[in-house]
Amino acid sequence: MKKEVSVEVHNLTATYGGRPVLWDIDFSLPAGQIIGIIGPNGSGKTTLLKAIMGILEPSSGYVKVFDKPLDEVRERVAYVPQRESVDWDFPASVFDVVMMGRYRKSNLLKRTNKADVEIVEKSIEKVGLTEFKNRQISQLSGGQQQRVFIARALAQKADIYLMDEPFVGVDAATESSILSILQEMRKEGKTVLIIHHDLQTVSEYFDYLVLLNTRLVAKGTLQEVLTKENLSNAYGGQLTLLAKVVDIIKKTEFPIREKDVDL
Amino acid sequence: MNTFLDFISFRDPNVIYVVLGMLFVNTSSALIGTFAFLRKRALIGDAIAHSLLPGLCLGFLVAGEKNLIFLLIGAFVTGWLSTFAVDIIVNRTKVKQDAAIGIVLSTFFALGIVLLTYIQQNAGGEQAGLDHFLFGQAAAINRSDVWVFGVIVVLIIAVVGIFYRSFVVVCFNPDFARSVGLPVRTIEFLITSMTVLAIASGIQALGVILMSALIITPGAAARLWSHRLPRILLLAVIFSVVSGIGGAYVSYAKAGMPTGPWVVMFLSIIVFLSIMLAPNRGIVSRISRARRNExxxxxxxxxxxxxxxxxxxxxxxxxxxxxxxxxxxxxxxxxxxxxxxxxxxxxxxxxxxxxxxxxxxxxxxxxxxxxxxxxxxxxxxxxxxxxxxxxxxxxxxxxxxxxxxxxxxxxxxxxxxxxxxxxxxx
CATH class of the missing domain: 1.10.10.10 (Winged helix-like DNA-binding domain superfamily/Winged helix DNA-binding domain)
Incomplete structure (x- = not known):
């Protein structure tokens, strides 16, 4: 029997201001694993997550989650954006933000119900912020803010979690809290995709890796991906030719794909 | 003193219209303006306000008289076009938002002044008072205006009430809102439309030049006093209404005084006091904390x-x-x-x-x-x-x-x- 596929990315290309950020990315990922997405700065990691979440319109290609278009399975996917992507001075409490995890297109105009409140409080408890429940988010430390975002994703009760750099700039307490949540998710058979930039800790955290640098460089188990050749391809400036082509495309506004080519 | 008594006792029926008008207009703009402020789109309010002028003039030219409904429709259309223009410039070119706002604001305003001058030179007596739209004349608010403003404020309160959760999540974290499948574009469209409507309803009393203060300032001042959004909204409305009625009084007591600048003067005093006195963040409380420590x-x-x-x-x-x-x-x-x-x-x-x-x-x-x-x-x-x-x-x-x-x-x-x-x- 074939293993279940969690996320399938098909021929995905995304551009930013005319410059291709992701180019012909094509892979499927197994379900029930903790998957690390690694690659140098500007290699399109965040763009990939945004494209999977439908936040960003790809120039070509498509994404399927559990073999269905995202819109049909949205409630099974939770997204944790980068912590710096929002203004933490926004007037909201920890509870308010985690409650956003219960928002759906279908319940937006309704009041929160008891079941939602219970789920939210449990999620806050799991990240160890119960005593800060009513604290304003501006008065939290960076690590605590990251845990608020994780709690919001937990409140979504999803099957796949996409996290953008959850380990950046957090304290030891937050790191161990996130790690224990990941262990729990692994036990429950959830799939987690995490953007990560610290190669030192990769083998501690992940079961499976995606190595990215505008193009897919490698994917697979740790042994398969963490080879000298793959890493130097992604990090070692072996892709300078690719970068040069990217620059020309941007400068000349050249189309990245010919119209009559079959996908 | 007598004028003050006249004013607060509503002996003059016009005063009732002015006070009600300011109450409605300032409530609308403070409520929706706070969301614009939280989205960091406050300056867009300024572009919108200036861009209403050509629309007003076109509304007048179409109607042939100062019919508020026509003026508002014209204003709403050009106000909306201006935000659309800013978005297009930002998305399609290398021009950043601050510059785009400056370009759009001045272009629309210049067009408005051209149209206004044309009307003043060519139309008859029915155009009298059109220039009040520059600096605002609250005294000109009449009974039917109050009805229109009333409908607008009820609409805005209803929209904010019904869509409160969506507004908050879109202002705080639009990417997340998109990721759970919320119709972010529609919600943003709604916020922008309500902002344009609130600004359009206020130009008669405040004038296009200063109307943006009513969008930006109340929310910014209220933010200094509280961390809780419902309280911030309430405070913003109170600050705005108090300043509005204060400004209306001055322009009532001193005939010919434009209302807009006076409302903004009152608002500025509130901002100044907020910066000084706000708990924790205020200058006074910082000084006293430093004293205590010493x-x-x-x-x-x-x-x-x-x-x-x-x-x-x-x-x-x-x-x-x-x-x-x-x-x-x-x-x-x-x-x-x-x-x-x-x-x-x-x-x-x-x-x-x-x-x-x-x-x-x-x-x-x-x-x-x-x-x-x-x-x-x-x-x-x-x-x-x-x-x-x-x-x-x-x-x-x-x-x-x-x-x-x-x-x-x-x-x-x-x-x-x-x-x-x-x-x-x-």
Missing amino acids: RKILQENILKAYYQYHEKKQTKKLDQLLTIDQILSIRNFDTSDLMKGIKKLKREGFMLQEGTTYALTTPGQKESKRVARLHRLWEQYLLKRTQIDTDHVHSGAEAIEHIITPELEKELEKELGIEGIPDEDY
């Missing part, structure tokens, strides 16, 4: 000087009466500060006076030991955990001793395994 440092230093004096004399009990000079021999206090500190300590029961000498009371002795202990624990901690020379640890500990809380003290104790007061002093 006082605490001074008092704890006096108490600690007693400990050091007794330690030098190798007496275990801290019960000696000291003269001012003896205290000064331990630490070089400013004498007038020292006297102030002692006075405060006496009042709080930590010190007592006999003639010209002073001693610690029992609680004072306890405090004195506590401060000395914290100082030396911190010195020990620095020496153990960091690379620091022994001649530098003292100055570091001098400030920290006043900050350490009882919880931190326990942790220090646990980590260093030291009970009592370390003998070493650096």
Whole structure:
């Protein structure tokens, strides 16, 4: 029997201001694993997550989650954006933000119900912020803010979690809290995709890796991906030719794909 | 004084219209403006307001008279076009948002002035008062205007009430909102439309030039007073309505005074007071916090000087009466500060006076030991955990001793395994 596929990315290309950020990315990922997405700065990691979440319109290609278009399975996917992507001075409490995890297109105009409140409080408890429940988010430390975002994703009760750099700039307490949540998710058979930039800790955290640098460089188990050749391809400036082509495309506004080519 | 009585007693029916008009207009703009402020799109309000002018003029040209409905429709259309233009410039070119706002604002406003001049030179008497749309004339609000403003404010309150959760999540984290499948574009469209509507309803009273203040300022001032959005919204509305009615009164009392600038003057006073007086973030509370800290440092230093004096004399009990000079021999206090500190300590029961000498009371002795202990624990901690020379640890500990809380003290104790007061002093 074939293993279940969690996320399938098909021929995905995304551009930013005319410059291709992701180019012909094509892979499927197994379900029930903790998957690390690694690659140098500007290699399109965040763009990939945004494209999977439908936040960003790809120039070509498509994404399927559990073999269905995202819109049909949205409630099974939770997204944790980068912590710096929002203004933490926004007037909201920890509870308010985690409650956003219960928002759906279908319940937006309704009041929160008891079941939602219970789920939210449990999620806050799991990240160890119960005593800060009513604290304003501006008065939290960076690590605590990251845990608020994780709690919001937990409140979504999803099957796949996409996290953008959850380990950046957090304290030891937050790191161990996130790690224990990941262990729990692994036990429950959830799939987690995490953007990560610290190669030192990769083998501690992940079961499976995606190595990215505008193009897919490698994917697979740790042994398969963490080879000298793959890493130097992604990090070692072996892709300078690719970068040069990217620059020309941007400068000349050249189309990245010919119209009559079959996908 | 009589005009004031006339104003507040509503003896003049026009006053009722003006007050109701300001109440509705300012409530609308403060409510929706707070969301624009939280989305960091406050300046868009300025572009919208200036861009209403050509629309107003076109509305007048189409209707052939000053029909509020036509004027509002015209204003709404060009106001909306302006935000659309800003978005297109930002998305399609390298021009950043601040520059795009500047370009759009001045272009639309220039067009408006051209149209206004054309109307003034070519139309007959029915155009009189159209130039009030530049600076606003609240006195011109009449009965049917109040009805229109009333409908708009009810609409805006209803929209904010119904879509409250969506507005909040879109303002805070639009990417997340998109990720859970919310119709973010539609919600943004709704916020923008309500903003344009609120601004359009206010131009008669406030004028296109200053109307943006009503979008930006109330929310910004209210944010200083609270961290809770419902309270911020309420405060913004109160600030805005108070300023609106204040401005309307001045322009009522002094005939010919434009309303807009006066409303903005009142709003500015509220902002100024907010910056000064707001809890925690306000300047006054910062100054008083700094004062409190200074006082605490001074008092704890006096108490600690007693400990050091007794330690030098190798007496275990801290019960000696000291003269001012003896205290000064331990630490070089400013004498007038020292006297102030002692006075405060006496009042709080930590010190007592006999003639010209002073001693610690029992609680004072306890405090004195506590401060000395914290100082030396911190010195020990620095020496153990960091690379620091022994001649530098003292100055570091001098400030920290006043900050350490009882919880931190326990942790220090646990980590260093030291009970009592370390003998070493650096």
